[in-house]
Amino acid sequence: EGFGGGVTLPGFNDHRIVMSMAVAGLACDSPIMIEDAESVNKSWPEFFDVYKSCGGAANVIQHW
Structure with missing residues (x-):
């Protein structure tokens, strides 16, 4: 059984965390x-x- 999801998580500008x-x-x-x-x-x-x-x-949306 999977996890719920449906949340926004901070990546802390850390490539390891994001991946x-x-x-x-x-x-x-x-x-x-x-x-x-x-x-x-x-x-x-x-x-x-x-x-x-x-x-x-995945859809990567860049915010400037």
């Missing part, structure tokens, strides 16, 4: 929103492309 939460979000029943998701560009700019190719769904 970990994205993977954990795969087990959620409802989508999650991760703030500062673009921070993955620090270490793995293609992370969300690979994530989507593995079955994950």
